[in-house]
Amino acid sequence: MATNNYFQAFKGAIARIYHANGNVVGAGFLVSDRHLLTCAHVVTAALAILPQNAQDMPVGSVELDFPLIAPGQKLKSKVVFWLPVNPSQTQEDIAGLELESTPPVTIEPVRLLAAEDYWEHNCRIFGFPQGHDLGIWATGILRDKRANDWLQIDALAAQNRAVEKGFSGAPIWDESLQGVVGMAVAAEKRREDVTAAFMIPTSILRSAWSDLGQWMDRYSLSLRNFSDNLPSFRQVKLKALNGRYSVLCAQYEATYNQLNYTLSQADIVSIREQIKELEKEIINVEQEINNLSK
CATH class of the missing domain: 1.10.287 (Helix Hairpins)
Structure with a gap:
């Protein structure tokens, strides 16, 4: 990947995931030539599986496209990695998909990074909340870890588009580091002036899915302070x-x-x-x- 195209690759690698009836249920993103990451609960929504925390790996076909580079060109994928929703575990709600055909040639995997400190890093995210099947951008500020090692994202709802339902499975772009530092997994709205959301950091994703580490080493650059x-x-x-x-x-x-x-x-x-x-x-x-x- 050319070093001057990290943000372009980030945009192109974002996937839009569909239910069989054509409704958009969430996002994912390309992490190798044919593999994507998303949330397990996005997959259960796509395949209409109940309960949401189903333990067995789904066997159905998940439809998706890459809306910022090849909208409407739907591809089929299968689940090859599965950590179901399980709030008692640090590594949960993670799914890996494998494309059943080759993606458009211009699409490249995202640049995945991990760091020790993300406090007050500005971030951006592209998702598909209700009424926005074309996708919409949101911004946020990264905070720190919770007890389950998920990172908090804050956005002042009065000033920015908030991360909300429909952003699950989307990659988090860190503006300071110029790379993807995690995956959006949940959002909550309990305070009037602030909307909080959460991401699974890259370090947890890599630890959970061993193949991801190999792809990170192949497609990503080590974080250095130039x-x-x-x-x-x-x-x-x-x-x-x-x-x-x-x-x-x-x-x-x-x-x-x-x-x-x-x-x-x-x-x-x-x-x-x-x-x-x-x-x-x-x-x-x-x-x-x-x-x-x-």
Whole structure:
């Protein structure tokens, strides 16, 4: 994978998972040439399996597509890894899928990363809450672990789109680390001013599914802090580029979300052109960041 395309690969690798009746039930993401991660409860929803915490590995076919790069091109997959919903366990609600055919050639696995400290890292996530089958972007702030090692994500509902039901199984993009640091698994709304959600961090996913570690080593780069070893003038430039990168990603998110509302065909065409231009700018900034970091 080219080092300047981490965010582009992240977007392309996001899967939209369907029920047999065509309803969208959640998300997943590509972690190898033919394997995806999602939540076990997304799979049981897709296959209409009850109870939600069914212990036996499902044998049905799970339909999905990659909406940001090949919308409507549905593929079939089978479950090859299964940790059912089990709140008494740290490793739970994780499913691995294997595609029964090759995905579109332009799709690459996400860049998976793990770190010791995520506190106050900004993150973004793409999911499919009710009424948004085209998908919608949300933002959040990473906090720290709970007793079950899941990480908390906070978002001020008054300012940002909140992570909610329909985002389960989606990859969490960390803007500071420029990679995927976990999978969205649950959301709760118990406070009026703050919406909390939770993710299973990459370290838990890797520990649970041994094959994932091999794919991480193959497709991902080790996390390093480049900026500490740069001359001061390059550190200043790198900081400015990272700021520009965050602004562009936020603009991309806001522009894409406009597609979820009723628009004329001319408006849709204009928005898609804006999205393409933003993608080009994001790629250029990523290239500059990586050139400085070499």
